[in-house]
Amino acid sequence: MAAYLIRRLWQMIPTLLGVVLLVFFLFKWFGGDPAEILGGLAATEEQIQSIREQLGLNKSTAEQLLIFIKQIVTFDWGKSWATNEPVSQLFASRMPATLTVMIPILLLEVLLAIPLAMGVAYVRGSLTDRAVMVVTTVAVSISLLVYVIVFQYLFAFRLGWFPVQGWTDSFWTNLSTYAPLPIIVVSLVALAPQTRLYRSFFLDELGHDYVRTARAKGLTEGKVLMRHVLRNALIPIMTNVSVLLPGVFVGSFLIEVFFSIPGLGREILLAVNRSDYPVIQAFAIYLAAITMVVNLITDLLYKLVDPRVVLK
Numbered sequence: 001m002a003a004y005l006i007r008r009l010w011q012m013i014p015t016l017l018g019v020v021l022l023v024f025f026l027f028k029w030f031g032g033d034p035a036e037i038l039g040g041l042a043a044t045e046e047q048i049q050s051i052r053e054q055l056g057l058n059k060s061t062a063e064q065l066l067i068f069i070k071q072i073v074t075f076d077w078g079k080s081w082a083t084n085e086p087v088s089q090l091f092a093s094r095m096p097a098t099l100t101v102m103i104p105i106l107l108l109e110v111l112l113a114i115p116l117a118m119g120v121a122y123v124r125g126s127l128t129d130r131a132v133m134v135v136t137t138v139a140v141s142i143s144l145l146v147y148v149i150v151f152q153y154l155f156a157f158r159l160g161w162f163p164v165q166g167w168t169d170s171f172w173t174n175l176s177t178y179a180p181l182p183i184i185v186v187s188l189v190a191l192a193p194q195t196r197l198y199r200s201f202f203l204d205e206l207g208h209d210y211v212r213t214a215r216a217k218g219l220t221e222g223k224v225l226m227r228h229v230l231r232n233a234l235i236p237i238m239t240n241v242s243v244l245l246p247g248v249f250v251g252s253f254l255i256e257v258f259f260s261i262p263g264l265g266r267e268i269l270l271a272v273n274r275s276d277y278p279v280i281q282a283f284a285i286y287l288a289a290i291t292m293v294v295n296l297i298t299d300l301l302y303k304l305v306d307p308r309v310v311l312k
Contacts (some may be wrong), residue, residue: 008299012292019288023281024068028061068281077282082274087282090267097167098263100174101255104183109190110241116191117198118225124203132195139192144185148258151185165260182259197240201233208232234305242298246291 052058059067071077077087120132156164162181168174205211206229214224256266264283271279 005296005300008296012296015292016285016289020069020072020285021065023284024065027277027281028064072285077278080271080276080279082271082276082279087278090279091264091282091286094262094264094267096171097174097261098256098265100171101179101182101261101263104175104179105186105190106241106244108183108187109194110237110244112187112191113194113198114230114237117195118202118230120195120199121202121206121229122221122225124206136192136196139189140196144189144254145258147185147189151181152258155181155184167260167262178259178261182255182261186255194240198233198237201236202229205229205232231305235302238298238301238305242294245294246287 049058057064075088079086080090083090116132120129123129152164155161163178164181166178168178202225206224210228210232211224214228215221219227253265253269255261256263257269260266268279268283270276271283
């Protein structure tokens with residue numbers, strides 16, 4: 001286990017370096033001139049040159065790359081071009097709002113989809129199974145924006161159960177008052193595709209020989225699902241969850257805009273509109289690092305769920 005962990009950590013270095021090079025050259029070659037963006041249309045040539053000197057853009061490509069790598073290693077990304085706020089402080093102040101909404105969404109969609117998919121697999125081929133598949137197919141076909149509008153109109157404007165917008169410095173106030181509506185909307189939207197996917201995992205396991213052996217021993221269908229099928233289906237489910245985890249931050253973009261949540265997703269979207277390169281670059285690198293760490297943790301959990309898994 002230790003040797004595998006060290007080997008994987010060592011393999012992450014060239015992967016992360018490749019991401020760093022890709023982000024650096026993409027912004028350098030295709031992102032436009034940062035000095036002209038900051039200076040604006042009314043800036044003179046002298047002002048643009050002064051901005052280039054302040055940002056270090058007058059240095060060679062190799063020197064700029066070394067500065068970029070130093071920023072990553074020291075977690076010092078400088079200041080946002082739009083707000084003049086340190087990028088590290090910006091991330092630290094916006095992250096709690098994003099996690100307050102997106103972590104409950106991730107937990108709910110997984111914890112609700114697993115028993116629902118198992119129940120549908122239990123009655124596979126029945127009218128209930130077909131009805132659930134039709135409903136989930138229709139649900140997947142509808143845009144998230146439609147759900148947001150309908151839920152805001154019904155639960156906020158008509159019933160008055162939740163506020164449409166608002167946020168405070170209190171975690172419990174946000175979680176109990178302002179976060180429930182976006183959590184409910186996104187959880188229900190994500191429940192349809194996750195149910196369909198997990199159902200396919202369970203049905204695939206039900207076709208294996210060990211299931212027929214368990215039935216031959218006299219186990220009921222419910223016990224077969226709970227004792228054997230669920231445990232073996234956890235491997236692909238965990239793989240899917242590992243893919244969803246980095247998407248927590250990406251998926252927060254629209255939700256935070258629709259519900260005016262001052263989180264990281266809305267800040268990144270504003271940074272894109274403002275061409276705020278330091279914020280966008282920091283987010284791209286952090287997201288790549290988080291994705292690699294999540295994949296590593298998931299691989300280690302495979303061994304915990306199924307001892308037969310061999311880590312190579």
